[in-house]
Amino acid sequence: MTHVLIVGSGPTGLTLAIELARRGVDLRIVEKSPEPPTGVRGKGLQPRTLEVFDDLGVVDEILATGREYPSLRSYQGDQVIWEGRMDELREPSADVPYPNLIMQPQWRTEQILRDRLAELGHEVEFGAEVTGFEQDADGVTVTLGSGERIRCAYLVGADGGRSVVRKQLGVGFVGDTFEDERMLLADIRTGDLDREHWHVWGSPAEQKIYFTICPLPNTDIFQLVAPYTGDDDLIALVAEHAPHVRIEEILWRSEYRVNIRMADRFRVGRVFLAGDAAHVHTPAGGQGLNTGVQDAYNLGWKLAIGTEALLDTYEDERMAVAAHVLGLSTRLYREQANKRGDDTNQLGLAYLGSPLSVGERGGERLGALFAEQRGTGFLLLADTETKYPFTVLPPLDGQEGVILVRPDGYIGYHGDESGLSAYLSGFGIAAPLADAER
Template sequence: MTHVLIVGSGPTGLTLAIELARRGVDLRIVERSAEPPTGVRGKGLQPRTLEVFDDLGVIDEILATGSGYPGIRSYKGEQIVWEGRMDEPKEPSPGVPYPNLTMQPQWRTERILRDRLAELGHRVEFGTEVTGFEQDGQGVTATLGGGETVRCAYLVGADGGRSTIRKRLGVGFAGETYESERMLLADVKTGDLDRDYWHLWGSMEEQVMYFGLCPLPNTDVFQLVAPYTGEDDLRALVTKHAPHVHLDEILWRSDYRANVRMAERFRVGRVFLAGDAAHVHSPAGGQGLNTGVQDAYNLGWKLAVGSAALIDTYEDERMAVAAHVLGLSTRLHRERDIERGDDTNQLDLAYLGSALSVGERGGERLGTLFDEQRGTHFLLLGATGREYGDAIRVLPPLDGQEGIILVRPDGYIGYHGDEGGLSAYLSGFGIDAPLTRASS
């Protein structure tokens, strides 16, 4: 019996698979597509996602092959009419080790995550579709495209905005599609532009964009983004506004309509929704991919522990965050705001109202001791003479700290209070036993 069957191998599904694999949890991850996607699609990794990728063991390659966002130049024909940035670069600090948005094509992010998963002994099963499933009190029985049946304790749908899992659950996907706001997205090559800037044609003052060409790090490719106005010929679109720019090659293209939707539930029994299967965003603010990674980071350690009370907190915690982030990305979309900062970096997100958050600082991101947090354990900060086992690493209290602080494996404070109440907290959520069968 497979403990967790993950459906979908985008950043959400891969993050969840790595989280489970490094805890020794038996899993399978299946993907309907026959091979990995090639288009860039999402390209912005927020500071909080970089902290997660540090913990998962992929941050070095993410940073080495990615880059910061370049400055922006706006043109009228060949004339530069405006220069600026989405955000001013910041220096790392003890509380924010990765302060800047990192540009990384999604196909490469996924490749790096797949390589990490392979190091942990698991591979994506491409060309494998879940055609149906049934669940009972003990588990889920899923049917795959070839007729194989898989029995698992839990099934997670991370299969995108058109999620088959969500549809088969009968979960509503409330929100709206902006039918009149179609966008073109393409990966192109041109030798007529430098790669030091993100080049835009339009009017920043009037918030009008004809098209933009963004150089992608460690490639010879630009990502082209343009409002869709009925013009299917990308070369003609570029020539109309920038006659001096010739597209040498169009590698991939797609058009999409901005969607803002959220599932009415993130869980039905033993089946969970995560990433775009649970919420889809406009591209403004670069929130979609990053929110999906956080879903997986929240759910993985809870499924590994397996207690009902702990697993129950996933839907409550992540639905509240998804609703907040959807509101943010929708506002940025409507205002056509390209600036980025504290409201988009996801560092301020918290689980303040969760049943899992107890005490004055319960639910806050710890925001320090990142080296000590790396791994599958809890951190206990405080003076104690008790033994808590290998699953909880004990460290001295922070300067000025009162009481005991217990930090969850995903970096948020679970308990803050007297040590006398900690045992009841741990046993109440079934986390008083070792959390990991294998550490990496």
């Protein structure tokens, strides 16, 4: 019996698979597509996601092959009319080791994650489509298109906005799809633009963007994005507004409809939803991919421990975050805001009010001791003689009480040590070691 079956091999599913694999949890990850996708799609990795990728052991490769976002250069025809940045570049610090948004084509992010998963002994099973499942008190039986039936303790649907898992669960997907608001995306080659700027054509007077062309790091490819106006001839569109730019080749293209939706449940029994299967966003602010990675990072350690009280907190914590992020990305989209920074970097997201968050700082991101947090365990900051089954370090300067940091870097408990044992046992996490175990 497989402990966890993950459906979908995008960044969400892959992050969850790595998180489980490094904990020794038996898993399978299946993907209906016959091979990995090639399109750029999402390309922005937020600072909080980079912290997660540090913990998962992939951030060095992400940074080596990606880059900070280039400056914007706006044109009318072939004349530059404005230059500037969508974000403010910042230097790393002790509490924010990765302060800047990193551009990385999604296909490469997924490749790096697949390689890390392979190092941990697991491979994505491509061409494996889930056609149905049934759950009972003891597990879930999943049927694949091949006829194979897989028995698992838990099923996670990370299979995108059209999630088969969500649909079969009967979970509502509340929100709107704006059929008349569409975007065209294409990966193109051109030799007529420099690769140090994100090139933009539009009408400042009308506050209208005709299209943008962005260079992708460590490739010879640009990503073209344009509002769909009924004419999908991208070569003609570019020729009309930028006659000096010739598209030499269109390598991949897709049409995107503006969707703003969230599932009304993230958990039904032994089945969980994560990433786009649980929430879909406008592209504004670069939130969708990153929120899915955070879903997986939240869920992975809870599935590994597996107590009901702990698993119940996934829906509580991540639904609140998804609702907040949906509101943010929708506002940025409606305002056509290009700025990126504290609102979008996801460093300020917290689990305040969660049953897992106790005490004055409960639910906050610790924002310190990143090297010490790497790995799968809890971290206790306390001056104590009691033996605990996780790493114990001295308190932070000015710290009052004890602080227990969850494996995902958020503070679970902050208060008197006398209350810590009850907190731990209440979620079935761990307990102080008895004298005979010390």
